[in-house]
Amino acid sequence: MNRRAAGHTDWCGKDHRCGLGEHRSDEIVVDVAGRSRAVLVRVRSATGREHAEVRVRVALAPSELAARRQMLGLLSDLRETVTRAAVAGRPRPRRAT
Numbered sequence: 001m002n003r004r005a006a007g008h009t010d011w012c013g014k015d016h017r018c019g020l021g022e023h024r025s026d027e028i029v030v031d032v033a034g035r036s037r038a039v040l041v042r043v044r045s046a047t048g049r050e051h052a053e054v055r056v057r058v059a060l061a062p063s064e065l066a067a068r069r070q071m072l073g074l075l076s077d078l079r080e081t082v083t084r085a086a087v088a089g090r091p092r093p094r095r096a097t
Contacts, residue, residue: 011042021046035059052085 012023025042036058043051058074060067 009044012044 009023011025012018018024023044028040030038030040036056038057039055041053043053045051056074056078058070060070
């Protein structure tokens with residue numbers, strides 16, 4: 001992955017998405033027709049920090065109780081996913097030799 005100090009990255013969309021000092025990749029879309037959609041975008045801020053931006057849309061059940069259960073499950077899964085990604089990105093402590 002090439003990161004040029006003053007220019008676009010190799011993964012950057014290199015168009016109108018880049019603005020206000022940040023660079024944004026093309027969207028990666030996962031679409032389950034009529035049921036759900038997830039969009040992932042890689043972002044590098046003006047400070048150089050990189051992030052994954054994720055938007056998720058899921059069709060909810062018509063009944064209020066079932067919709068609440070879906071949302072609870074979704075929030076639980078998202079919490080686990082975000083925690084796992086944050087832990088994986090943390091630097092590992094160095095071992096004494």
